[in-house]
Amino acid sequence: MISFRNPKLDPSLFAKDLLFDGVPVRVYQPKAPFAGRRKGMLLFHGGAGMAGSIDFYQDVSNKIAKDADIVLVSVGYGLAPEHPYPSQYKQCLTATVHFLKNAEVYGVDPSQVVICGDSAGGNFCTVVAQKLTERPDLPKLRAQLLVYAGVQAMDFNLPSYVQNTGMPFLSQENTVIFGLWFFGQDLSLKDDLLKGSHVPDDFRMKYGKLASADNIPEKFKGQGYRPVPHGPYKPEVYKQLPELLQVTFSSLFAEDHVIEQLPETFIVSCEYDVLRDDSLLYKKRLEDCGVKVSWFHSEQGFHGVINLSDMGLFTFPAGVEILDRIVDFVRGL
Template sequence: MRVTNHCWSQSNLVHFFGFSHHLRVLNFVSGYMSKLDAESCDNVKVTDTVFDGVQIRIFDPIEKRDKTLKRGVIYLHGGGWTLEGARMRTYDQLCRAVAEGVNAVVVSVEYRILPDVHFPEQLNDALHATKYFLQPDVLAKWSVDPNRIALSGDSSGGNLAAAVCQQLIQDGNAVSKIKLQALIYPVLQVLDFNTPSYQQNMDMPILRRFLMAKFWLHYLNGNSKYVEPMLVNNHTSFDVSQAVALRERLNWSSILPSGIQKHFKPVVQTVGTPELIQEVPAIFDVRASPLIAEKESLKLMPKTYILTCEYDVLRDDGLMYAKRLEDAGVEVTNDHYEDGFHGCMIFADWPLYFSVGARTRDNYIKWLDENL
């Protein structure tokens, strides 16, 4: 979700004058001169293809470390369910690095985006592409070991990866198991915009709280007029019956350690905005908010890696998911960066280089290599 306030303002201006939908403009501006063709190099063969109607870019390491089958990583890019990613320079670089560093065939999924489709179509694309890749004949074609496959994604892609993983576990027709899930600063819930990290980092550059709420409303096909009610948690007020059980699963005052909670207090309204719930019923859909899954479902999740950053509104989404998974008996690695910010992993190469970007990418690849 690496979107600058300047790009967002430009896109809103074009939308205001009726030239184009502002999300299309946003995607064009962010992707201008940034999309790459499928160019192979000495170490990685890059191929554009289609899996069950979904656009895919595959990164296949050319030189094997040994004669065994390669590992597989299904990658779902971020961008607020709005920005194309698989062909963007930043994701192309990341997937090449993963393919080389892990000796893995990386399947980067170019799922359909806003405003052309809304929830659950992005998830459906990700799920269909994943199931297609997991077929024995497809894995054999790419020389991938069916027992060594990871599902991964960042930001909104982390949301899709977690949701796909939950869907696969419940699907008896899944032809192969996911060994690992690796989530990079994932967005995992739409019910509480006043977690400590949302309050602490509400105006932090790269991803402000207001912008995240707008992304959510676009994704769930709701009207942007509900941004302000959502920011004060009117959609999970005491008079909303659907929120009662779910609120306990998001009770960060009991889930998060006191050092994370700091001086922040929960925000729960007595009376909410009922029309918001009526017009955006997907707010309570577990496929949109994987964090609110029942404990019985979480018990079936695979070994998990969750990367979180201190200066990120989504920090506590990741921390709470890690704790809920651990409480359900899942082995979890929480890789937290005190100097990290949302989207930092893409700033790992010149000219957009931050040391924390390089460290997050290197440690993510190292974890995959050691555990997959």
Template sequence: MVVKAALVFVVVAVLLTYYCHEPVPQDIPQPTLFASFGIVMRTVRHMARIGEYLGIGTEPQNLRYILGALISAGVKLRTGISYREGLECTDTTFDGVRVRVYEPVSARQSSGRVPGLVFIHGGGWVMLSVDAFDELTAHVSKELGIVVVSVKYRLAPEHVFPAAFDDSVAATKFFLQNAEKYNVDSARIGISGDSAGGNLAAAVTLALAKEKGLPKLKTQALLYPALQAIDFQTPSYIDHGHLNTLTKDLMVAYWIWYLNNDQSFREVFKANNHTSDQLKKSQYAGYVDHKMVRPNLRPKIVKTVNKESIKFPEIPNIATILDPRFAPLMADDADLKGLPPTYVMTCEYDVLRDDGVMYATRLRNAGVRVEHDHNERSFHGFLPQFSDNELAGTAMEKYLTYLRKNL
């Protein structure tokens, strides 16, 4: 009996050791925090998949539910922290889109109009919510004394592209057109977002730059944004796609849920077989030239082709990957000219690092004033940990400094 108990103990210990072993880059500060974040993300994904296999919701639905429950539990544990103090927070709608508005009491009482910021949350267009970013958006509003509008866009895959984009455009336009209601200067409104929210913020900026009779966005601040879906073999995807903070497999799944909700093509996308030889030699391949990340590489030789003439494999809605509303890095050079000053935050250990580097490079080449804030030894999704993670706290200060100077 003792031998059996000892054997069971050893087996359980070995399994726990195996499961809790998390790849951690050697130079990561606070490695336990990084490993914990990775283990949580891996566990949540496994639970979501098992739930779908057992007929309990779909994987994205389960991801939402499990992460939502974990975030709610975390908020309850921090009940002693009144991060909303000094703010009026209102859930309302802007042109039919649900939003949360953060108004500092000082802004309401100000004799002059204050700046504003539209913030679009991340989560792969599939999960998370304004609640998950409540502390971050409240912090930005309080620290800068500005009105922040956090957008509750419709989520994929129940609402595929362009639902999230349309909601983000509608809410932003409404705020620009009704700024005075919140004592906001319509000429001093910026837009920001992280990850998938950074994708939406960049897409909205591109779209509204062409709108006439509308106040112009003062700046865009993109936090480790997802910007392209034609190349999943960039150096950052290759080097960091195994990290559970955001794996290559999950990022590809996010793109597909947003595009057409057909996960049968996941391996096709991961191998870059969702495009064609023609596309890989076109100007669009040049928009993700690895030379922008690794200058020692030879530049790609590309030729300009008409978008409508490009042939794709038989994948539903696949041509959408060249639509700048879906993937802002696919915007032509002419459309980048005249965009507002831009802040791009990237993280070293992030599959999306190169998306941000490439966009910053292309914007700068188009004459846009760009501040590229690259955070070494940091990882995807770290900014909301600004209260607990030293690097995230420093990154938050740099983000706030940029907004303070450019709004």
């Protein structure tokens, strides 16, 4: 990935590049002594599964590891197209399982491990947390932290997609384009996905309420939102991209018995982000299933803003505030 900065390791931290069962990671550990074992975090970076890196997220990792006084593992999963789906979430899962099994080696309490991801990394985070409900042999996650995560590919016309369609970094159209690139599909499918023609009628009937704009609080619909009717189902479109609606990509549609087992969750949404409503929908889904949820909504935030939180004159306060809230949540666990 082309970088416009060269973040350096914070002097208060040690860092070491390792492999967790073949997955590249960088382990950040505070130099200061600590009585007992620290909390641990695995960080899954954003970038649509096609960009981003451990190096690019070093300033984010520095901030969280230092200020929360934790051991942080930044996961360098392989990027598409060289590493096709579903290798991204599987590598994140592999690294997480390894860390849970070996937490004490890094001075971490295995009952105090959290996972965190932003954007596509947040998507992988939701899938990893759901997959770990199938592993009673492992310590349970203490929490998951989801920063403007994408959790559904049914409806690209929710209020936030329509209201923020022209925003930089991630527009309504680019969300679909990046998804097609991620899955190695032709861009000719874009218009059908935007219309929702990839969704089978029986799937929409069963799960449509979970992704409905009716679940979005009215105060988020005050920018001239009007419901957009979905297009007719086209089986030929669905057959090219069935993965879009599977729970390993659209984690919103996991069954209740899975959602009910998820750990305490911290959700960050941003006002000027097409994925804002994905966060709101997942928040409601978790709460309806009895999961404890903390939520921070950044009124001035936009997609990718945490990567602009250490830019000198070009630093965006919203990115700093989000990282501070993440730190506060982790310290409070």
